Amino acid sequence: MTARPGSWQAIEAEVLRRIHARDWPPGSAIPNEADLAQSFGVARATVNRALQSLAEAGILDRRRKAGTRVALHPVRRATLRIPILRHEVEAAGQPYACRLLARDEAPAPEVVTQALRLPSDAPLLHLRALHLAGGAPHALEERWVNAAAVPAILSAPLDTISANEWLVANAPFTSGDFSIAAANATTDEAAALACQPGAALVEVLRTTWDGARPITWVRLLHAPGYRMRMAL
Amino acid sequence: MTARPGSWQAIEAEVLRRIHARDWPPGSAIPNEADLAQSFGVARATVNRALQSLAEAGILDRRRKAGTRVALHPVRRATLRIPILRHEVEAAGQPYACRLLARDEAPAPEVVTQALRLPSDAPLLHLRALHLAGGAPHALEERWVNAAAVPAILSAPLDTISANEWLVANAPFTSGDFSIAAANATTDEAAALACQPGAALVEVLRTTWDGARPITWVRLLHAPGYRMRMAL
DNA sequence: AGGGTTATTATGTGCAGACATAATATCCCA
DNA sequence: TGGGATATTATGTCTGCACATAATAACCCT
Structure with missing residues (x-):
């Protein structure tokens, strides 16, 4: 000590x-x-x-x-470790699974293209996946990937490995934003997460960049009861 | 560069x-x-x-x-800066105010005493305060302070300076926990925060310690729309 | 007094060398 | 062959020195 x-x-x-x-x-x-x-x-x-x-x-x-x-105001900093979802679930001692709910290349909403600073007609791969912990819904993932920056994603076996994990291993990034908010579950989201509509959910928004090239935009909606812990 | x-x-x-x-x-x-x-x-x-x-x-x-x-799995870490609430509000260009809603020395709930690892009859100062940004509710603070560890708090002018700020300046701590979750507003909380009951709110739980001595337990409930941002 | 140049000073960082420490590989002996 | 003592090796860190850099203080000239 x-x-x-x-x-x-x-x-x-x-x-x-x-x-x-x-x-x-x-x-x-x-x-x-x-x-x-x-x-x-x-x-x-x-x-x-x-x-x-x-x-x-x-x-x-x-x-x-x-x-x-x-320092006059010791600005406290909490460091949040952002693990791959699979690791997070497995570290809690539960079996992990991931179901790909949707995969298409439809045009992205304005919110997404603006966050990635891309033209509104940029070709983006859209993915929706449900992460499960011990059979129960853990988090709902809504993701848009900049296919131009990561062309290999188009042929990745996303039914075998989650996009989350594939990207970490194959698309390094240099910077990003990360934000947390709370959102009431819509009926669709409630159905996917097996909870009541209106339930308070932790919403995580993340965008990542490789230098000046936008890589991906993700919205993660955690099942009720989820808590992010960090040390001060 | x-x-x-x-x-x-x-x-x-x-x-x-x-x-x-x-x-x-x-x-x-x-x-x-x-x-x-x-x-x-x-x-x-x-x-x-x-x-x-x-x-x-x-x-x-x-x-x-x-x-x-x-590193095989570059565990990404986001560092969250935890400013004093007043600074956070003022940095957003809004006038800050804080109203002390309650101040008593009632026995604390089990959740609190257990989190602080104190006997359930430990003398704790209970505070409830509403932080305002530009006149609108910003966050509702529910706090329990270990009076034994910080006796000076009993005579602090908490109607002038928020407990948040007073403690930062007067009760240094060495370690702590910090966690974030989402919660539906109860009717009381909704009334205080001027929002709909059931609205999804960001809930921050924090406990701080000075070595082995527990200092304080806080629950912060942010008004709807609040978003915590950090850099990756 | 004012304003620009110069000196001072505390931190930032580089270098070479040395030893400490932890983890691993190897050897030797029963 | 098994297991314990020993050698090896890469990182961890301290020392003493030097110079770079940034910010401030001092100065000087008009």
Whole structure:
């Protein structure tokens, strides 16, 4: 648990302790790296490593010449791990299955083409799939894939492997958006997810990009009772 | 945009490019640091910095002796910034207000005491507040604070400053849980949030700890239309 | 006093070398 | 052949040094 004395982790922990104990209250400047290094009896690089780690976590604000100060509003960040749905289900100890409900190349709604910044007549592959956990509906997936960016998807065995998983393995992306909201189940959605119409569902919207090329747009509707957990 | 040649960021970018270009496909081992350092013409420490950064991002798996390999399932992580509600509202360009609806020291429900791992008769301060954005309801906050851990809260001016903000400034925490779900508005909640009963609402549950001491439990119910955004 | 140039300073980062550590591979002996 | 001691190897990290960079402070000249 406790780091070896003199290690950058030990320095980090001690700095954190002082911040926490209000020795260095929020907004205050802390000694410079050289001084800290001397007082801790380590090299400046070691102090630098510790402080950079804390700065990356948002605990410290560092600016050249201005020095290092304790963040005034430690903007807490929660990191959400986004696993492949199959892994998520299996990690919960339940058998996973996926049923492809629809697959066509109809024109996409404006919402989708605009989110992907594509012309409204762009050729997109439309997929609808139901993810099952232990036989019960887990999530309803509505997806549009930019066929121009990922032509191989047109011949992928999407009845065997979920588009979710196929894309992760075959269409790397460099950036994306991710948003969460709540939605009342429509009658169609309720039928697919075996719940009451109007039930509150977690809705996840995601778009992914490979550089400037849009890859895919997904809307994931989770069955009632679903909860996304993350650590602070 | 492009990093200076020879910098660790440049190494990182090049490694990422090779992974991305499938020169080093998922699951494969990449050359060791010494070899990479030589081929890039930089010091091993520089390569190390680059690879550590990628490992922290989940792109690489590194193990002593075993070497470095491209992560098989690059578990994507989205980082969610959790601002103080006031800041969130003001950042959207709307005036913020907070109304304290209730403040008492009634015994807490089992759900709360269990989540905080406290005896069911522990003295907890109960608060209910409505956060407003531009006059319209933004979120309904239901909070229980461990008075034993943060005695100063009992004399805090919670009609002036939201408990949310007061705690961030006065009760640092070391760890916590954070989870998101969807809930149908009850009639009471609908009345407070000025929406229809049954409307789908984003529900955020949060508990925070200072080491082993529980600090607070919060349930935040966002008004309809709320959407949490994050970058991948 | 004002405004632009220059010095100062704290962080950012690179290098070479060294040792620590963990995980694996190998060897040796019963 | 099995199993435990030992060697090997790749990453982890510390040190001391150097220079780069950005931001601020100081200065100077008009």
